Amino acid sequence: LLRWNELKFSKKGLPPGTMGWPIFGETTEFLKQGPNFMKNQRARYGSFFKSHILGCPTAVSMDPELNRYILMNEAKGLVPGYPQSMLDILGKCNIAAVHGSTHKQMRGALLALISPTMIKQQLLPKIDEFMRNFVSDWDNKIIDIQEKTKQMAFLSSLKQIASVESTSIAREFMHEFFKLVLGTLSLPIDLPGTNYRRGLKARKIILTILKQLIGKRRGCQESHKDMLAYLMSKDDNNRYKLSDAEIIDQIITILYSGYETVSTTSMMAVKYLHDHPSILEELRKEHMAIREKKRPEDPIEWNDLKPMKFTRAVRKIVIFETSRLATIVNGVLRKTTEEMELNGFVVPKGWRIYVYTREINYDPFIYPDPLAFNPWRWMDKSLESQSNFLIFGGGTRQCPGKELGIAEISTFLHYFITRYRWEEIGGEKLMKFPRVEAPNGLHIRVSSY
């Protein structure tokens, strides 16, 4: 069978590599060996090789030049290649499901919602209020920081989107949203009891909740200041007039894209800071200095996040060094809409392309002593502007939520480290691949500082 499968994919010009078993390909090896699978294949076949993983013939690129080309050239037929289960559940108007002018329209509408001006004037006050309340009653408790950061990422977004907080709607929405996320990461088998089926059901319930919210807003005179109000606004300030279906998928996009990225980065920042007490102390000193200039009820403002020397470093600690070392995002997926030549090889139509960026994070030439948690390396600004800095993706789909994500995580850490000290209960497993997660949670004992 292995031989037969290799022959089936031995068309002239394809990139080198192996395809594994019919149907299953090399998925088991990929998931079991993790990053070593990719490293071994690269050692044998070079930085551009073929494989068959997660249900699709796939060309894997670990070549920096080629990665850049792929990310910049969506118009040449290199469109997002996320799994069908994900697109079914996230909706037809989801940003990863649309291309060309529709993508421009949806991305433009999103950028207008989360621009620096919007963050400064509207979102940060909401984030601040949310974070200070969210961490307010953790004293003397044992908490699962993984569970808490997941709730934090979701509920903070929901507050920014629809000013909904700690109500029964928020709880129901969160419950369904967690099922939706699981569904997007599962095999698309639509049978009773599968995560995929549950995810589709959760989408239906979420649609009903959002339609009711939109209907209520239309029926009342009260004015709101949140993302939903902006999306629904008919005045000239809103250049992008979206249909209700588009508004709903846009909201699901915002919730989904900022969920695992923000929650996992926050959890891992708490973990790394716990493991590096001297870095935590330095960080805390600076944050205490911000607090001392304020009354207890004063919020964190844009200016607190921007110019201060150390807060700049905080941004980097939480986002860049944590994302680099933990590799929150292993890479991004594209697919070919037609047969094309890449690096002198032929990639057939419909193949998936895995722009696998994980190994860049541990390249000792870019990051000396790459396995050390050393936030100060990011004080050298040129690291961030390098073309192989792909923590937030690159090209036409580079993350539009970068500043918002940074603002959320920074504010969370501000309130957490200025109010509390914490210790890990210890001994809990932490997985780094294929996703960063603590299968049994990450429990910490929190006490006031």
Ligand code: HEM
């Ligand atoms: C630490 C936080 C974050 C990280 C590491 C991160 C990372 C990424 C990466 C790697 C991509 C590229 C995906 C691709 O090329 O296919 C991306 C795209 C995207 N991100 Fe983020 N992200 C973060 C936070 C956020 C937040 C808070 C939002 C909220 C709105 C967001 C919204 C998006 C959207 C909508 C896209 C798709 C853009 C498009 O297709 O045009 N992200 N992000």
